[in-house]
Amino acid sequence: xxxxxxxxxxxxxxxxxxxxxxxxxxxxxxxxxxxxxxxxxxxxxxxxxxxxxxxxxxxxxxxxxxxxxxxxxxxxxxxxxxxxxxxxxxxxxxxxxxxxxxxxxxxxxxxxxxxxxxxxxxxxxxxxxxxxxxxxxxxxxxxxxxxxxxxxxxxxxxxxxxxxxxxxxxxxxxxxxxxxxxxxxxxxxxxxx
Amino acid sequence: xxxxxxxxxxxxxxxxxxxxxxxxxxxxxxxxxxxxxxxxxxxxxxxxxxxxxxxxxxxxxxxxxxxxxxxxxxxxxxxxxxxxxxxxxxxxxxxxxxxxxxxxxxxxxxxxxxxxxxxxxxxxxxxxxxxxxxxxxxxxxxxxxxxxxxxxxxxxxxxxxxxxxxxxxxxxxxxxxxxxxxxxxxxxxxxxx
Numbered sequence: 001x002x003x004x005x006x007x008x009x010x011x012x013x014x015x016x017x018x019x020x021x022x023x024x025x026x027x028x029x030x031x032x033x034x035x036x037x038x039x040x041x042x043x044x045x046x047x048x049x050x051x052x053x054x055x056x057x058x059x060x061x062x063x064x065x066x067x068x069x070x071x072x073x074x075x076x077x078x079x080x081x082x083x084x085x086x087x088x089x090x091x092x093x094x095x096x097x098x099x100x101x102x103x104x105x106x107x108x109x110x111x112x113x114x115x116x117x118x119x120x121x122x123x124x125x126x127x128x129x130x131x132x133x134x135x136x137x138x139x140x141x142x143x144x145x146x147x148x149x150x151x152x153x154x155x156x157x158x159x160x161x162x163x164x165x166x167x168x169x170x171x172x173x174x175x176x177x178x179x180x181x182x183x184x185x186x187x188x189x190x191x192x193x
Numbered sequence: 194x195x196x197x198x199x200x201x202x203x204x205x206x207x208x209x210x211x212x213x214x215x216x217x218x219x220x221x222x223x224x225x226x227x228x229x230x231x232x233x234x235x236x237x238x239x240x241x242x243x244x245x246x247x248x249x250x251x252x253x254x255x256x257x258x259x260x261x262x263x264x265x266x267x268x269x270x271x272x273x274x275x276x277x278x279x280x281x282x283x284x285x286x287x288x289x290x291x292x293x294x295x296x297x298x299x300x301x302x303x304x305x306x307x308x309x310x311x312x313x314x315x316x317x318x319x320x321x322x323x324x325x326x327x328x329x330x331x332x333x334x335x336x337x338x339x340x341x342x343x344x345x346x347x348x349x350x351x352x353x354x355x356x357x358x359x360x361x362x363x364x365x366x367x368x369x370x371x372x373x374x375x376x377x378x379x380x381x382x383x384x385x386x
Contacts, residue, residue: 022305024217100301107358108293108301112215122358150355150364151371158351162343165300165315171343178344 007045009035015056019102023053023109057120061127068131078138079187085132086179089159089172097167101160129153139187148186155179200238202228208249212295216246216302250313254320261324271331272380278325279372282352282365290360294353322346332380341379348372
């Protein structure tokens with residue numbers, strides 16, 4: 001049990017450090033120090049930073065899946081659920097203003113490193129894309145559900161990038177409102193519940 | 194003269210490497226190798242990577258200022274000029290799909306490194322923001338010119354991030370068309386020429 005928990009502690013610390021200071025900039029030593037374990041204990045769990053990266057991506061996927069399940073349960077209709085996605089920008093605004101979006105910045109960093117795990121990291125985008133597309137289909141927009149999902153993902157990513165650059169919460173709130181208005185306009189008729 | 198040109202070669206090579214593989218991942222040795230000069234010659238021009246970074250940002254600012262001057266000359270009205278901005282996504286599509294937007298990714302990387310030059314790098318965003326806001330004001334939208342500029346910058350950044358993740362040119366083209374349509378809707382009356 002102790003072994004299992006140490007592994008989880010490593011993944012959690014690495015997830016946080018990759019987000020706050022970047023994958024490339026984070027060393028084994030940084031992660032070991034954050035967890036408070038010896039190098040030996042560390043290597044028992046992970047041999048390479050790539051192995052940790054893959055575990056971090058899996059952990060992020062699992063966490064986001066839970067988030068979406070909650071949105072599905074709590075949202076009374078597809079529009080309500082899509083709004084939950086849009087509101088991530090408000091809920092995580094402080095972190096986004098400091099470090100950007102965890103998914104967008106990791107994908108971008110891995111692209112520049114020409115890292116073989118970029119495809120893995122993009123599964124996070126695909127998870128949101130697929131979920132959003134399903135909600136738009138339920139909203140009666142089967143024909144362009146994927147395009148609407150990509151459009152909303154892009155707007156959300158762009159707001160995160162500029163929030164990180166200008167650290168302007170009023171801008172984030174105005175753009176979130178604009179996305180909600182856009183969403184409302186996508187379903188002029190009453191949405192199916 | 195030779196000295197001046199070597200300095201420019203270094204800045205150009207660093208600009209390219211920072212864009213393609215990231216600032217953190219690029220070493221003095223990488224840049225020296227790309228330029229084909231000795232370490233000694235290199236240090237004569239730049240002592241630290243931070244000094245090179247600041248020179249790269251200045252070079253990017255100068256280049257973008259020239260670009261905007263050309264848009265001002267070639268664009269027959271503000272709408273036409275703003276369209277030139279939107280079409281960067283098409284003109285640089287291949288590079289954006291591989292490495293993202295040079296401005297957004299540098300700003301994001303420096304934020305994570307908590308690098309003192311992030312403010313400098315954001316001058317690139319501010320340059321576009323100010324220029325776009327001026328065009329929207331000329332379009333008769335003085336009251337919300339800055340908000341419109343930020344909205345368009347954000348959309349453009351978001352498209353760049355997802356283009357980099359999914360490498361889907363059709364998505365980029367569809368979003369560019371959507372931005373052009375949005376722009377047209379911002380000036381229902383004939384724009385002042």
